[in-house]
Amino acid sequence: MAMRKAVRSQERLVILALGQPPSSRAKVRGVVYCRANSQIAETLRRSSALTCCVSMKQSATDEVLRNAHACQRHRGMTFGLITIEPPRPSSVPGLASCFRRMAGTAPNTKFLPMEELFDVLTAPAKEASNLFIAGVADMETRTLALTRGNMQTITVPFSMFRISGTGVKPDFSRLALTDYGHTVCLGKYEASSDAILYEADPEFRRKARKKLLAEEQTFGASLRRLRIQKGLGRSDFGSLSPKTIARLERSEVEKPRGRTLRMIADRLGVEPEEIESF
Amino acid sequence: MAFVLRFPAPLPSLGWKVKIRDRERLEPPHVTIFLRRHEWRLGLRCGTFIVPPGGSWNEIDSRVRKTVEANWQLLCDEWDRAYPTNRVSEADGYGNA
Structure with missing residues (x-):
């Protein structure tokens, strides 16, 4: 063996x-x-x-x-x-x-440091696929193309990288990869690969959710996870009150439909049917 | 800027790191422990390892555990500072991993 x-x-x-x-x-x-x-x-x-x-x-x-x-x-x-x-x-x-x-x-491609790159490329494929080995920032389209250890590339918008609570802004002209592909650095700003993949790759999300054996599968639980992931408070849903959002998240009321569901999805930046995949 | 917990020698040279980055998967509040290519996410509300990837303290150097536990409040404060909409103390029944 x-x-x-x-x-x-x-x-x-x-x-x-x-x-x-x-x-x-x-x-x-x-x-x-x-x-x-x-x-x-x-x-x-x-x-x-x-x-x-x-x-x-x-x-x-x-x-x-x-x-x-x-x-x-x-x-x-x-x-x-x-x-x-x-x-x-x-x-x-x-x-x-x-x-x-x-x-x-691409001439401006950034890579993991060599020792880390070789280590990821020789890791088991399943593990390597969750790590980023290379990336390119395209200022024109404001997107970041990130290559995983299995050589698949995902493209994410700059808007995914919100200013942190400590006020650190991502600097896309200073892209770097570190922590054996677990971290994407944008100047002083650091983003976890896990967070990027969770938001950008439905397959990664499906696998991650499958592992959460005791995790709640309700619409409310998904809404809450997604709201937090997007950095929103319960008071950020326009005409829907924080109390309503809280009740939805606790599954005290039925899953919303029609305009209400669309309003929530728009605020979260996803399609209505996507909410429950989070 | 990511928060990096200071470790005594020789832990950094062995490849151990603990970080709270500017963009994390937000639920639940946690710190990420790294050993070269391997990582563990330790929940700050419940003190248990988040799945995925899961894990246990048995896989981690006892000196790392000691340092993390000695700095628990600092880690919670740093998380709250970075993610004010999802504070460690915001107990709402969803905090457990």
Whole structure:
């Protein structure tokens, strides 16, 4: 069993063109390190469809593309490619034909510190999927694209990051990832990955709720969780009094319908039918 | 700015951290304990570990527990400061994890 795990781990992560040997702290067990371009072709040929490659240099990414044809013919698309140094724009379409998922193609992509990145990428897939390894802030659309340890990317609006009670504002020009992917830093502002995923990913929310064995499943309990999650008080629902909201949350009255339900949903920024998924 | 509980040496170099960040999953009030890639959420109303991810004090260095318990009121005050709409003392029957 242990042997099987080790093989899987080795297949999962390949570090390409590391100029310097990694320090002992940055060296992760079971990872294949290629220190020269000449090793890349051979390593890619041996890799499986589960392999995730981390290319440290643009020259290494080019070498990947030069060998892509042979690799594809050998065993189809490779799982993922993370480019620490952004690839040449004209190489991106070719790379996209070789890898199912990519991260780091945008020049302003921010990554976890290397030691933490390698650790997350070799973690069990279930665990890695709840951690962020890379991110890009797009000032034009005011969105943040965050890549998870399973290489899936989610996009969230800047508006998700409200000013904290201590008055700290998120600074999207200073995006960073820390705490092994558990925390997204926006300048001095820190957001938990868990909170972002809970709000942005219905599947994550469904799984989290499933684990709460003793959790209440009523409309009122969902309303309360969502209201708190959105940072709203009971007095923030316009013509609906705080007393009414409190009674709804305690399930003392029936689930609202029609205009009242729409009014509550609008204030919470979700669709009416979504409330009970929280 | 996230609140980070100060730990005595050698806990920080071993990878232990306790934080209250500016954007947390808000219910119920809690602190997050980190050990490198692993995390636990400790409820401030009930003192138990929130599911998910759950866990118990057996998984955590006893010196971390001692420091957290010695600073319990400080942690509650910091949470209340960051999340005034969901204060630790706001007892309404939903606080338990």
